[in-house]
Amino acid sequence: MLWAESPRAFVRKDFFGIFSLEMNTRNKVIIKEKDLELDLSLQPLTIRDLTVSYNRKPVIWDIDLSIPKGYLVGIVGPNGAGKSTLIKACLDLVPRTSGEVMIYGKTYHKERRRVGYVPQRESVDWDFPVSVLDVVAMGTYGRLGWMRRVSKRSKALSMEALDRVGLVDYANRQISQLSGGQQQRTFLARALVQDADIYFMDEPFSSVDAATERAIVQLLKDLKKLGKTVIVVHHDLSTVSQYFDWTVLLNMRVVSAGPTEEVFNQDNLRRTYGGKLTLLTQAANEIARN
Amino acid sequence: MSWYTIDTWIVVIGALAATSCALLGNFLVLRKMSMMGDAISHAVLPGLALAFLVTSARTSLAMFIGAALVGVITAVFTQWISRFGKVDEGASMGIVFTSLFAIGLLLIVQAADHVDLDPSCVLYGAIELTPLDVIWRPTLFGLEFHVPRAALVLGAIVVLNLGFLISFFKELRISSFDPELATTMGINSNLVHYLLMSLVAVTTVAAFEAVGSIIVIAMLIVPPATALLLTDRLWIMVVLSVVFACASALFGHISALVVPSWFGFDDTSTSGMMAVVSGLLFALIMFVAPRHGLLSKWFYNKFL
Numbered sequence: 229m230l231w232a233e234s235p236r237a238f239v240r241k242d243f244f245g246i247f248s249l250e251m252n253t254r255n256k257v258i259i260k261e262k263d264l265e266l267d268l269s270l271q272p273l274t275i276r277d278l279t280v281s282y283n284r285k286p287v288i289w290d291i292d293l294s295i296p297k298g299y300l301v302g303i304v305g306p307n308g309a310g311k312s313t314l315i316k317a318c319l320d321l322v323p324r325t326s327g328e329v330m331i332y333g334k335t336y337h338k339e340r341r342r343v344g345y346v347p348q349r350e351s352v353d354w355d356f357p358v359s360v361l362d363v364v365a366m367g368t369y370g371r372l373g374w375m376r377r378v379s380k381r382s383k384a385l386s387m388e389a390l391d392r393v394g395l396v397d398y399a400n401r402q403i404s405q406l407s408g409g410q411q412q413r414t415f416l417a418r419a420l421v422q423d424a425d426i427y428f429m430d431e432p433f434s435s436v437d438a439a440t441e442r443a444i445v446q447l448l449k450d451l452k453k454l455g456k457t458v459i460v461v462h463h464d465l466s467t468v469s470q471y472f473d474w475t476v477l478l479n480m481r482v483v484s485a486g487p488t489e490e491v492f493n494q495d496n497l498r499r500t501y502g503g504k505l506t507l508l509t510q511a512a513n514e515i516a517r518n
Numbered sequence: 519m520s521w522y523t524i525d526t527w528i529v530v531i532g533a534l535a536a537t538s539c540a541l542l543g544n545f546l547v548l549r550k551m552s553m554m555g556d557a558i559s560h561a562v563l564p565g566l567a568l569a570f571l572v573t574s575a576r577t578s579l580a581m582f583i584g585a586a587l588v589g590v591i592t593a594v595f596t597q598w599i600s601r602f603g604k605v606d607e608g609a610s611m612g613i614v615f616t617s618l619f620a621i622g623l624l625l626i627v628q629a630a631d632h633v634d635l636d637p638s639c640v641l642y643g644a645i646e647l648t649p650l651d652v653i654w655r656p657t658l659f660g661l662e663f664h665v666p667r668a669a670l671v672l673g674a675i676v677v678l679n680l681g682f683l684i685s686f687f688k689e690l691r692i693s694s695f696d697p698e699l700a701t702t703m704g705i706n707s708n709l710v711h712y713l714l715m716s717l718v719a720v721t722t723v724a725a726f727e728a729v730g731s732i733i734v735i736a737m738l739i740v741p742p743a744t745a746l747l748l749t750d751r752l753w754i755m756v757v758l759s760v761v762f763a764c765a766s767a768l769f770g771h772i773s774a775l776v777v778p779s780w781f782g783f784d785d786t787s788t789s790g791m792m793a794v795v796s797g798l799l800f801a802l803i804m805f806v807a808p809r810h811g812l813l814s815k816w817f818y819n820k821f822l
Binding site: 316319320321340343345347351352353356357358359362363366369370372374375376377378402404418422 | 548550685686688689691692694695696698699700701702703704705746749750751752754755
């Protein structure tokens, strides 16, 4: 494969103007990267050459990405494109075959306090005997460290977060008594309590009611105002341009990434989704309407 | 029914064994790995046999270390095989513990000349005989107590498990509920998992000498499962599971003395009766539990 054809050429060109003219050889890129070393510490997320495989089959391949600070980022792609795998690889939850992930220029291991995570709602057992407040307080466990008790302050912070997602009245309920949307908001409150600088959210909008969807969008906007970076795995093409100001189109490789208005077009969508034309027409109509 | 000091000791030892198992069992049940207790309690056999062959003595410490090591190995192999071997966790547990158990049996057969390990003893234990092995005679309030070895060992295990639960309650809770989040926060779920598994192994060894492996498996699962029917708070579940564990020991022993005489037999195995009583308690609670019980569900569907 020629270097010029690699998807990283697209990616880097979009992110750093400096790279755009010097993409032809690998060596030159590396030289330039050294100049950028300082800037990386300001960059919430930098991914280089990331490949993850399950059973020797690559799920995501040769991913290069840079996410600027303070953006709401949507990761979009068909089923099986590796969207969840991408964020799990960023969080060190799945082993990487190759490549590296930098959070503010350092390894994840060193900067984990600055990272918040909202897993898929279906990933936990909602019959588990804990209250809503217990779950939200789990957001403080990372800061507390091993063997420390959950303090009064953690609980107060958790109540505050529950207030922000409108669930104060449910604090002492067991989590199975919540609706799907309320469960999702519980997870978001827990992420708020983590007080991170960069958030990874895995399908927070999947099967939630309209009220919850609005609440989540409002929350994302609040986080953006505070200068946080939020990276969201998203399914619904019709809302991408509404919710996200930066879009990553993913199908095993990064097809395209950049400001939503530049990247989210029919051409790129076709390259991401391949032959699924009905879906594409739908999306195109939505884009036309917006 | 006549009650002697020895009966009190049998109940105490039974309750300690049941409590030490139930404390850890809560987290096995919540992690949906109940059969891990079954697997580990069988798989520790080669650890015990090896510890015996190496040290050629039935000292408890060597056996505990051997058991804990094999317990962790069981947990590690189970995870590896289910990840790389294209089989689900249950099947990989079955592969690991049967192989290890068989190795243990072979080792014991090899060493059979020196070991007095009797299969029925492993299954049912010898709780009725444990009070005879008295190693400590403290005098309190003018009364002399004859504390059996089993009570001391199991008491220590209860303290160990309780200490583990209290110290790592937060870690156990988050890594059981949401292991991925725990890992991203730097609370290594795998480490918590292996700590739990090695404690299960140690507890298994300590308890099955007294009460037999079947009771160990029953007490790891049944009291916590009963408790879960009654509450939706983790710490209440832990407390209730201990209550049910102790109740099983007390009523198990009383039933073992009383029930057979109704049918004209002599008294029966306390260990066996403990498991039966815990099962009956579960059945009872399953019917009458206020929220998750069958009766209340039926009532709700019928009248509301």
